[in-house]
Amino acid sequence: MAGNQTSLINAATFALPVNDVEQQATLEVETEEYDYSKRAQWLRAAVLGANDGLVSTASLMMGRGGAVKQDIKVMILTGFAGLVAGACSMAIGEFVSVYSQLEIELAQMKREKERRNNGGKDEQEEGEKGSLPNPSQAAAASALAFSVGASVPLLAASFIKEYRVRLGVVFAAVTLALMIFGWLGAALGKAPAVRSSLRVLVGGWLAMAITFGLTKLIGSSGL
Numbered sequence: 001m002a003g004n005q006t007s008l009i010n011a012a013t014f015a016l017p018v019n020d021v022e023q024q025a026t027l028e029v030e031t032e033e034y035d036y037s038k039r040a041q042w043l044r045a046a047v048l049g050a051n052d053g054l055v056s057t058a059s060l061m062m063g064r065g066g067a068v069k070q071d072i073k074v075m076i077l078t079g080f081a082g083l084v085a086g087a088c089s090m091a092i093g094e095f096v097s098v099y100s101q102l103e104i105e106l107a108q109m110k111r112e113k114e115r116r117n118n119g120g121k122d123e124q125e126e127g128e129k130g131s132l133p134n135p136s137q138a139a140a141a142s143a144l145a146f147s148v149g150a151s152v153p154l155l156a157a158s159f160i161k162e163y164r165v166r167l168g169v170v171f172a173a174v175t176l177a178l179m180i181f182g183w184l185g186a187a188l189g190k191a192p193a194v195r196s197s198l199r200v201l202v203g204g205w206l207a208m209a210i211t212f213g214l215t216k217l218i219g220s221s222g223l
Contacts, residue, residue, distance in 0.1 A: 047185040049090050049142040053149030054181065055204045057082045058174045061153050062167065062208055063215035070163045076154065083150035091143035099135040106132070152177045171208070178204040 061079040156173035160166040182200030186193040 046141045046145040047181065049094075049145030050149035050181050051178070051200060051204070052090060053083065053086055053146035054152055054174060054177050055149075055207045056086055057150035058153040058170060058204075059208045059211035061157060061170065063211040072157065072161055072166065075157055075166070079150070079154045079157070083147060083154065086150060087143045087146045090146045091139040094142040095135045095139035098133045098138040102133050102135060149177070149181070174204060174208070175201065 057079050060082040061075045064074065064078040152173055153170045156170045157166050160169055178201045179197045182197035183193050185191070185200075186196035
């Protein structure tokens with residue numbers, strides 16, 4: 001009888017650490033299993049802003065300041081105008097878009113609350129409000145990312161006076177930046193890095209080639 005009681009006490013004593021270990025392991029698994037879809041709002045704004053700033057500014061510089069007017073001053077002024085206009089446009093567009101999404105989600109939450117006939121604020125409502133999109137954050141991230149992307153071709157072309165060398169340096173800098181932005185977006189979102197980088201790179205090349213070619217064609221025709 002005494003032996004059985006001793007065995008039960010030992011079993012209970014050793015059961016507690018096992019339960020603690022299991023709980024700790026469960027917490028670690030839950031911590032590791034991060035929902036990367038929560039990053040979608042600011043990640044989309046940042047990656048799109050950086051790519052748009054890089055590609056659009058480089059295309060403007062190579063089109064206006066490269067294909068038509070080979071002066072470095074014209075190229076830099078064209079790129080700077082594209083940076084300011086693009087950053088403002090991206091910020092305003094992102095703010096309006098995300099604010100519209102916010103209004104839709106708030107209206108949906110209000111309808112669900114009325115359906116539950118719950119007059120007070122419950123934990124579920126507080127949690128839902130915490131996951132709502134932030135228009136100001138999205139606009140700031142988009143404008144900042146656009147400015148960072150647009151500064152790459154501007155800095156690459158600022159200190160080179162030779163026309164052909166300047167075009168080559170801008171193209172090389174934009175190519176490297178496109179690959180980095182594509183890899184960064186894939187790494188933050190846990191997506192395939194090579195496929196994402198190639199997609200961004202090919203898209204940027206096409207945009208610059210089309211802009212350069214059409215601008216060269218129109219400029220040489222005397223229109």
